Amino acid sequence: MATQHQPQGITRRRFLSGLAAASAASVVGTSLLAPRQAMAAHETKASFTGEVLSGSHWGAFRAKVENGVWVDTVPFEKDKHPTKMINGVREVVYNPARVKYPMVRLDWLKHGYKSDTTQRGDNRFVRVPWSQALDFFYHELERVQTSYGPSALYAGHTGWQSVGKLHSAGTMMSRAIGLHGTYLGKMGDYSTGAAQVVLPYVAGAMEVYEQQTSWPLVLEHSDTIVIWGSDPIKNLQVGWLVPDHSPYAYYQQLAEKVKHKEIKVIYIDPVRSQTQKFVGGEQIPVNPQTDVPLMLAIAHTLYKEDLYSKDFIADYTTGFDKFLPYLLGDKDGVEKTPEWAEKICGIDADTIRTLARQMAGGRTQIIGGWCLQRMQHGEQYAWMLVVVAAMLGQIGLPGGGFGFGWHYNDAGSTTSNGPLMSGFSGVTGIDPIHNGSFKGYSTYIPVARFVDCIENPGKTIQWNGHDVKFPHMKMAVFCGNNPFHHHQDRNKMIKVWRKLETVVSIDHQWTATCRFADIVLPATTTHERNDIEQYGNHSNAGIIALPKVVEPMFEAKDDFDIFRDLCRRFGREEAFTGGKSQMEWIEHIYNGARLQGRGLGVRMPNFRKFWEGEGFIEFPEGQQWVRHASFRNEPDLEPLGTASGLIEIYCKTIAQMGYDDCQGHPMWFEKKERSHGGPRSDKFPLNLQSTHPNHRLHSQLCSSTEHRASYAVADREPIYINTTDAQARGIQSGDIVRVFNDRGQVLAGAVVTDDYKAGVCRIHEGAWYSPLEGGKPGTLCTYGDPNVLTQDIGSSKLAQATSAASALVDIEKYTGPVPAVSGFNGPTEVTDINPLFPAMDLD
Ligand SMILES: Nc1nc2c(c(=O)[nH]1)N[C@H]1C(S)=C(S)[C@@H](COP(=O)(O)OP(=O)(O)OC[C@H]3O[C@@H](n4cnc5c(=O)[nH]c(N)nc54)[C@H](O)[C@@H]3O)O[C@H]1N2
Ligand SMILES: Nc1nc2c(c(=O)[nH]1)N[C@H]1C(S)=C(S)[C@@H](COP(=O)(O)OP(=O)(O)OC[C@H]3O[C@@H](n4cnc5c(=O)[nH]c(N)nc54)[C@H](O)[C@@H]3O)O[C@H]1N2
Ligand SMILES: [Mo]
Numbered sequence: 001m002a003t004q005h006q007p008q009g010i011t012r013r014r015f016l017s018g019l020a021a022a023s024a025a026s027v028v029g030t031s032l033l034a035p036r037q038a039m040a041a042h043e044t045k046a047s048f049t050g051e052v053l054s055g056s057h058w059g060a061f062r063a064k065v066e067n068g069v070w071v072d073t074v075p076f077e078k079d080k081h082p083t084k085m086i087n088g089v090r091e092v093v094y095n096p097a098r099v100k101y102p103m104v105r106l107d108w109l110k111h112g113y114k115s116d117t118t119q120r121g122d123n124r125f126v127r128v129p130w131s132q133a134l135d136f137f138y139h140e141l142e143r144v145q146t147s148y149g150p151s152a153l154y155a156g157h158t159g160w161q162s163v164g165k166l167h168s169a170g171t172m173m174s175r176a177i178g179l180h181g182t183y184l185g186k187m188g189d190y191s192t193g194a195a196q197v198v199l200p201y202v203a204g205a206m207e208v209y210e211q212q213t214s215w216p217l218v219l220e221h222s223d224t225i226v227i228w229g230s231d232p233i234k235n236l237q238v239g240w241l242v243p244d245h246s247p248y249a250y251y252q253q254l255a256e257k258v259k260h261k262e263i264k265v266i267y268i269d270p271v272r273s274q275t276q277k278f279v280g281g282e283q284i285p286v287n288p289q290t291d292v293p294l295m296l297a298i299a300h301t302l303y304k305e306d307l308y309s310k311d312f313i314a315d316y317t318t319g320f321d322k323f324l325p326y327l328l329g330d331k332d333g334v335e336k337t338p339e340w341a342e343k344i345c346g347i348d349a350d351t352i353r354t355l356a357r358q359m360a361g362g363r364t365q366i367i368g369g370w371c372l373q374r375m376q377h378g379e380q381y382a383w384m385l386v387v388v389a390a391m392l393g394q395i396g397l398p399g400g401g402f403g404f405g406w407h408y409n410d411a412g413s414t415t416s417n418g419p420l421m422s423g424f425s426g427v428t429g430i431d432p433i434h435n436g437s438f439k440g441y442s443t444y445i446p447v448a449r450f451v452d453c454i455e456n457p458g459k460t461i462q463w464n465g466h467d468v469k470f471p472h473m474k475m476a477v478f479c480g481n482n483p484f485h486h487h488q489d490r491n492k493m494i495k496v497w498r499k500l501e502t503v504v505s506i507d508h509q510w511t512a513t514c515r516f517a518d519i520v521l522p523a524t525t526t527h528e529r530n531d532i533e534q535y536g537n538h539s540n541a542g543i544i545a546l547p548k549v550v551e552p553m554f555e556a557k558d559d560f561d562i563f564r565d566l567c568r569r570f571g572r573e574e575a576f577t578g579g580k581s582q583m584e585w586i587e588h589i590y591n592g593a594r595l596q597g598r599g600l601g602v603r604m605p606n607f608r609k610f611w612e613g614e615g616f617i618e619f620p621e622g623q624q625w626v627r628h629a630s631f632r633n634e635p636d637l638e639p640l641g642t643a644s645g646l647i648e649i650y651c652k653t654i655a656q657m658g659y660d661d662c663q664g665h666p667m668w669f670e671k672k673e674r675s676h677g678g679p680r681s682d683k684f685p686l687n688l689q690s691t692h693p694n695h696r697l698h699s700q701l702c703s704s705t706e707h708r709a710s711y712a713v714a715d716r717e718p719i720y721i722n723t724t725d726a727q728a729r730g731i732q733s734g735d736i737v738r739v740f741n742d743r744g745q746v747l748a749g750a751v752v753t754d755d756y757k758a759g760v761c762r763i764h765e766g767a768w769y770s771p772l773e774g775g776k777p778g779t780l781c782t783y784g785d786p787n788v789l790t791q792d793i794g795s796s797k798l799a800q801a802t803s804a805a806s807a808l809v810d811i812e813k814y815t816g817p818v819p820a821v822s823g824f825n826g827p828t829e830v831t832d833i834n835p836l837f838p839a840m841d842l843d
Contacts, residue, residue: 052549053615055242055533056526057163057697058085063527063549070094070527070550078618081248083237085695088707092525093550097510097703097824099522100554102133106830108518113140113474113501115518120497121775123515125827130555130565136519138569140502144475145181149436151443151471153177156186158447159481160698163242164531164546165423166585169480169506169523169559174426176563177477179572181434184471186447187463190486192370193448193801194378195404197464198662201651202383204640208370211538212403214624215250215412219257221399223362225265227281228385229291230369231273231691232407238697239409242544244536246413255279266355268294270687271762272755274694284355285757287676288687289806290345291372292668294352295384297341300327301356302391308360309393316635317390319650323665336668344668346676363399364392367406371691375805377661377669378795384666390647396632403627409537416540418619419596419604421532421589430575441471446800451487451792455496462797465657477504479523479559484512484769485699488804489792490785491744491777508556509703510826512769512785520827523559528552532586535616543593543604545615558582586611654798662798672793673808675759684741684808686725686761690786691805693764702768703824713749715821717767717784721811722760726752731813738780738814739763741807744788746781747814761811765804770823783821 046068053062053076060076070090075082103125107115128136144153155177157170177183188196192208199207218225236247257263258280265281267273270288286294302308303324313320329335338349358364366389372381385402394400405411445453446463450473457472487493497503497516505517514520531546552558557565560582567576580588587607594604604610604617630638639645643653655664673680675687695711696702711718714736721731731737735750739761748763756762763786770783781788790807794800 046551052547053544054527054546054549055163055535055544056086056089057160057238057240057243057700058083058089059243059245060535060544061086061089063090065549068550079245081245083245085237085697085701085707087710088696088701088704089527091704091707092508092701093527093553095509095703095705095824097826098553099508099510099514099520099556100826101127101522102130102555103520103827103829104128104133104136105518106833108502109833113143117498117500119775120503120518121494121516121771123774123828124830125520126830126833130557133519133521134562134565134569137504137521138566140475140504140519141177141180142570144502145434145436148472148474149439150182150434151184151438151441152474153181153183154450154473154476155183156445156447156450157479157481158186158189159486160700161480162526163533164526165421165533165589166531166582167526167529167559168424171424171426172559172563173477173479173506175424175428176567176576178426179428179430179432179567179575180570181432182436182443184442184473185444186450187444188447188799188801190374190448190802190804192373192404193446194373194795194799195370195382197799197801198379198382198654199386199404201642201654202386202648204642204645207404209408210405211415211625211627212406212411213365213398213401213627214414215247216414217398217624217626218365218412219250219253219263221363221397222263222365224358224364225254225263225367226268226359226364227265227273227275227367228268228369229372229381230367230407231269231275232367233275233278234273234694235407235692236410237694239537241409241534241537243410244413244539244541245410246536246539246541247410250412251275251279264358266358270757270760271689284347284351287344287346287757288689288760289375289671289674289678290676292377292380292384292666293336293341293344294347295381295388296327296336296668297338297345297349297352298356298359298388299384299391300336301338301353302360302388303327305353305357307357308391312390312393312395316395316632317647317649318644319648319665322650323387326665326667359388359392363394363397365399366402368402368404369407370404371689371805373795374802376671376791376793376795376803378801378803379662379798380666380669386647387649387666390649395647396626396628398626398629401628410539413536413539413541414624415538415622416536416542416619417600417622418540418542418602419593419600420540421534421543421593423589424585428575428578430572433570433572438471440469442468444468445470446794448487448802449794449800450483451489451493451496454499455492461794461800462657462659463800464798465653474500475502475504476500477506478513478517479506482507482511482513482699484516485766485785485787487792488787488790488802489743490769490781490788492792494775494777506559506562511699512823515774515827521562522554522556523562524552524556528556529558530582530586532589535618540619542616542618543590543610545611547611547615657798659797661796671806672791673806675808680808684810686759686809686811688739688786688789688807688809689760689762689805690765690790690807691762693766696764696766698766699768700766702766705824713751716747716749716782717763718751719748719784719811720751720753720756720762722756722758723752723754724758725761725811726750729811729813731811736814736818737811739784739789739809739811741789741809743791744778744781746784746786746788747819748784761809768823770821772819772822774822780819782819783823
């Protein structure tokens, strides 16, 4: 975790100064230096030299600026465990994939919404003036609303955008588009789509995004910690807000306790994780996608050996009696014994029994990750983990019970007593101009089914007890997210995308989503505008100013200004801005927290002092806390949010939905494809993990050239392969390999390692889609996007979440001519066309 800060080469610096000179010229004449901004002492001028404290999803840092050029980044001294990823942040501003100008796809410029959409992805774009790009955007919104109505417009934002209480890209989009008209929205997200639907029925809350028991209490009380499909050391590097990385200190203490045999840590994971390497402990290398049989066998052992808490089951849960016949095989003739599970999950029966006894033998904290619910039948894992914890009877005790959010947002740190900032709101309360009828189609769709929706208009699917009727989607807007990274089955997506008439993408990086869009608008990065953010996520350790580090590059505009200018076109500018400038918003957000602070006894300086001073305030530390303790202490006064107020081992509400693939209690369901002898493994033998990257946040930082070079293999995204699997295929570390199945093919750079169980390989999600022949379904991805290979199916009828983690592939050494990586160089700009010619027939 220690940050090695890489010095930048001379050549690079010269190159950057050149860039800056060019961009400085292009910003002259814009209204970027609004009067109020002049008051900021560390306001960056084009010639500024000095240090700027700022923050990001990767943590806080000091940016070193020379003559208006960001040359170096050092971690904030209060962050004792900074991530190396901080080295890639500066390059978000300066890299060849930067979106420089508003651009329109060549054929769309010629024919508008009647364009040849099979050309999408060929990456030929024409530079247009801002005013024209926004006119196109506005006319398309208007056309779609008047000719089809709201159900044809998709603006269902899900995505990681950037930090900043003001510049939340998705919120700005929702607010602006929502002032124009109603539109098709989304439910859920890709992160926890299955768990966040099932757990409220089972445990009364989403459980995934909530704070966890304070680490000092876990370190004091736990005898055993079971880390189930989770890798906190890897995943806590990033945060939704600016992370303070405080939990790392506790993992260091845990490592000490493991060394001295005071706490036992067990990892249920087919991969030796970063956490295991950091903390120590032992691994149970379960076969992928078979954790539910393992859990059932643990439950079976607890029951048969009378190791479960009858009191807890009686007092705090409901429905154990309905689950038991399934466990014992009375219902389906299959008793869920360790011997039964062994054949599926690859862990021998004795090890399963020993694990169950270990868990029941003392205080056991279960730490569950999310990858396991990002797969087919992902609901079952989340549900069954709660059932195991309920049988152990320690839910609500310090260092016991279950938690699903330990690897996320500084969880387990103590929450401060400080105030919470509000932000810019996506809703205004002002009626939209267009408020047409959805004509019987759904007003929202489960987010991971959005490509299915484009493909199958009129189709009705089941979701969480509701019918969802897919509308005819004609236009989609993306801002602060990257569906051509985050969605599964890229080749299916490319084909289906052709049904859309107009796609708008607003980003600062020329992602594959921009490639497959019609109108592309250049946004600024966080570091080219002013903002404010919470320091520390669950810890809420303080407030940090995010002042502008450098002037905006090229023609990039802040999302705020983009959407304000869009709203001006339909007379809603004032409604969008709320009558405030950006700095007035930032001050307003700060002052809201300041007022709240007074009530909490936390004194904050006035805004001017904060902004012109250090730009950082620390809050006093809060109390330690135990998750579910109030429920355990007073189940009648503090019931869970479930129908019964208890933990629902059997859930009547779910049972009554009548779904075959998610029934009244947790169960094992075979998968459509599964490695280690499961369906289709004869054809494609290797399980493909596409877990979250150690070096990036999804697709963010992938375009940071020097940072990418620090982990890429033969210029490609790494694929991690077990030694036996590599040897069988004649593959060595450093080789370029072709990874394939019947959905697609990608090149990747091999890393041969015994950290992976045989039959398991991994390409981290977020590797940029880089087609050999842009727009052609089935073409080779030259860099290694794993979503070329994943399945696009719903987890089940309950949640309809992504099943990204249910994918099989095979790998071969690549012997063909090695193509250049196509993804990182921005668009192919077509210049022999007059961008202002009005050949488009806007009806
Ligand atoms: N195979 C597979 N697929 C997965 C996953 C997996 O585990 N496996 N995980 C899923 C999960 S959990 C998630 S959360 C998703 C993440 O999917 P996304 O959230 O879509 O991924 P990001 O790469 O963070 O995309 C954010 C985009 O916003 C842009 N951006 C950043 N700041 C700004 C800004 O200020 N303004 C504008 N306009 N744009 C900005 C970035 O450049 C980037 O292109 O991926 C999902 N996809
Ligand atoms: N560095 C970094 N951190 C991140 C993110 C990032 O992009 N980069 N993204 C953030 C976001 S948006 C999210 S949603 C979270 C995601 O958090 P998670 O979904 O929990 O994280 P993953 O990294 O996908 O996977 C966690 C672990 O699951 C294991 N695993 C995979 N398949 C199986 C299986 O079949 N059985 C078992 N037992 N284990 C399995 C993997 O080996 C890995 O160790 O991470 C957050 N943190
Ligand atoms: Mo996520």
